[in-house]
Amino acid sequence: MTPFDYLKQTEKRRMQDLFKFLSFPSVSAKSENKKDVAACARWLSDHLNEIGFKSRIMPTGGHPVVYAEYVSDKKEPTALYYGHYDVQPPEPLDLWKTPPFEPEIRKGYIYARGACDDKGQTFAQIKGLQAVLEATGSLPINVKLLIEGEEEAASENLPVFIKKNKKMLKADIAVVSDTAQFSKKLPAVTFGLRGIAFVEVFVYGPNRDVHSGGFGGAIANPINVLCAMVGQLHDKNGKITVPGFYKNVKSLSKWEKQQFKKLPYSEAAYKKSLGIPALHGEKGFTTLERAWARPTLDVNGITGGYQGEGTKTIIPATASCKITMRLVPEMDPKDVCNKIEKYLLKIAPKSVRVKVIKHGGAKAVVVPTEGPWLEAAGRAIKTGFGKAPVFMREGGSIPVVADFKSMLGLDTLLIGLGQPDDNIHSPNERFRVIDFERGCKTAAVLPAELAGVRQ
Amino acid sequence: MTPFDYLKQTEKRRMQDLFKFLSFPSVSAKSENKKDVAACARWLSDHLNEIGFKSRIMPTGGHPVVYAEYVSDKKEPTALYYGHYDVQPPEPLDLWKTPPFEPEIRKGYIYARGACDDKGQTFAQIKGLQAVLEATGSLPINVKLLIEGEEEAASENLPVFIKKNKKMLKADIAVVSDTAQFSKKLPAVTFGLRGIAFVEVFVYGPNRDVHSGGFGGAIANPINVLCAMVGQLHDKNGKITVPGFYKNVKSLSKWEKQQFKKLPYSEAAYKKSLGIPALHGEKGFTTLERAWARPTLDVNGITGGYQGEGTKTIIPATASCKITMRLVPEMDPKDVCNKIEKYLLKIAPKSVRVKVIKHGGAKAVVVPTEGPWLEAAGRAIKTGFGKAPVFMREGGSIPVVADFKSMLGLDTLLIGLGQPDDNIHSPNERFRVIDFERGCKTAAVLPAELAGVRQ
16 A cells, blocks of 8 residues: 555545644634643644654643654654644634634635644645555654644744754754645745734823814824824835835845746736735835735734724724734844834824834745755655646745754745635635645655655 | 702602613614614603603604603793703723613712713703793793704704704704813803714725735735825824815904913813823814814724734735714815815725715804803803803814704704713713702703893
8 A cells, every 4th residue: 555545545534634623723812712722732642643653742831832753763864844733813703604613625625714824734744644654654754743833923932942942853854834836736845935023003092082072183093193103104115114124135136036037927817816906015026026025014903993883983092003024034023123113102293102012023034945855845746746846935924944944953845735815814714625635645755755865 | 949949859869860861772873772772762752741841752764853842831932952862882891980871970970871971961951941840830931852862973864854843843042961061160151063074984905804924015905005094184283184174164263262261271181181191283273272173083993904812914805994073164074075085085095995985974063152042041050050151162063053053043052061071972971960960950040041031
């Protein structure tokens, strides 16, 4: 029996296991889901033990890490697989066709929060490894699995965990499936990810909501003020106005720009898939450059005053928003948080109090675009997906990739199994059944390909 | 027995009746409260019938009007009393010390939504009239009571109602207690009110919330766009930038400016009571001028994206806000709504779709500042409160006052019984027990004073 035979025979059972994994509302951002996150970690660790790994739950300052090992032969290479079992908040719930934690297959797609990001992709890697174990009795490489529970909360406690467990995590290469293919027709290896920095901004006005007739015109309105402040963060050319924001930005290399241009990309199709009348961004850059390799500043949420039906004529006591900035290589999240805080406090009028909570974030990464590891990954993808991958960057962030490099000296293979339109972080998140299956196959081939790399 | 004797004897019962009136969650803005609004109207109408009026519930296109009459002597003057039994939404509920629809007295204040605005004040007028009826067997004037259920929803259907019932509503003078005294030490007659115009603004971006890593930088973010648009609505001097906004604005007269200056007003106390670090407003005007006699543009509520704990890295599909503008004499609410819509659509980038819902509003009013009616009101207030009133304007809006003038040819006596710090439209709305009692006394004296006016 080959690993592919095993995968074929266990297709139904594998989907049942994935559905179970997807049914935990492991929302790391919300304290109300703490128990669900813990239950998900417990289930995952038990499952890894059942299928042949030595797994345990390791505490962190926040949600726990699930860590598992399979020691094959110390002379063989060691691959450190990373994934995350936590998910984004599912809101707004009313836009989901079926409940986010009750997985369902419709028209070739698995629908659930986490279906793609990242439970589905992580599970494909696990199930590929299991197939090799079941079919051949062992793995041709040493495998370490680090599956965290805080990726969607900026991996706040993972750097400390890695620092503490450097020896345990020692490896030759890291493998991460938490990105996307270029398109349904084109698998990809991602060589660059943006970083992220997160701040929350609070504007405080009167000590209570007050009547906008009685007080309007005489005191600052925290919503008006917050809007004016946020409105000043971009100029007319789509550049971010925070002083020093672009100081350390590393420009794209000629080779990278060429790679981007080679990709079969249609702005018209992109616009249509999003239903927007026009694209929008920093002057002087293409859409792929803007989305993958330029820094951004987006308000992810804003709230203030009355949000119910009809009107309530008040000046609210407070207004607030959540801002994340995507970072490109050489930008430092702490530095960026400090700069935006300084700027916001500077432009705030004296008639309000402003508080900026700086949550930090993660640096951007660019991994090698050539070498034997990458070639091995390329071959595995070609076997699994039936087509050789292209090279691309991505606009999202996987904080751990930079830490692997700086703390463990590890390069990472970013093997995306999902699609750009899988609605990750959106309602109706999904994962193509065929991508899950091809992902399992790729994962079943990868160990042998990595075993062939002699350093 | 005098009316004052009757008031003294029935103090406890009167407060029980007021508590019953306050316990209806008659929130006109919310369709979920439609039954509560209707139940409140029913109770009020029944109560008016019980105490000697001929009352009935009259339907409108929205919430019903409670209309009651007492015909005394056709040769005597007729006063049209106006009040409203609907209230503002009570949110945010967590800031209330006791539930908004469970009235409670603490330290000399009645706490409840509507305690002051306007159930408490309306009830003081009713109870004053009842005292005269009980003590003397009749009223010295003809009284018509028009108590509506949509004042907090911009009195949308009242103009049509008045137009339809002109004959029924015929009177010599209108009486409204829906404003405030100048301070605890100084009762007032209000001679000017601002108008109001209400719009809702929706900004639509991608057809779903999307990942801010995958798409950030390449498409417009509806929150960023909405903020930038709102931020452009005021200039550095606090002037509203909507073209033509100030075109019809009537400036304050020299006499009005003098009246304002005479009032014992302390900016320091004002700032302290609101807990704000500095005042804020249109350059070139005093605080009282800004709050009472200059137009404003305030965002009363804004919403977009993720508002839960932690972060959710999305670009939301939509963001929206509610804007009300306070108007001064000569400004037309429809005209103002059209102007802001035009301007918002003009400054919106092409990368989003923008919708402005124009709800219209009400004109500002200035009523006569001298004459026998006003003198009669002044004497009643002096008797009820023990001090002669000052003249002032107010920043709030009572849409009906302009309609009374234009449709019925009626001037209005604005006899405020509450205080500026009664938290109307805010959590913990309240009404001083002593103001309620003095208000009842004023209302018990007013009919005799009005009867003395011979036109």
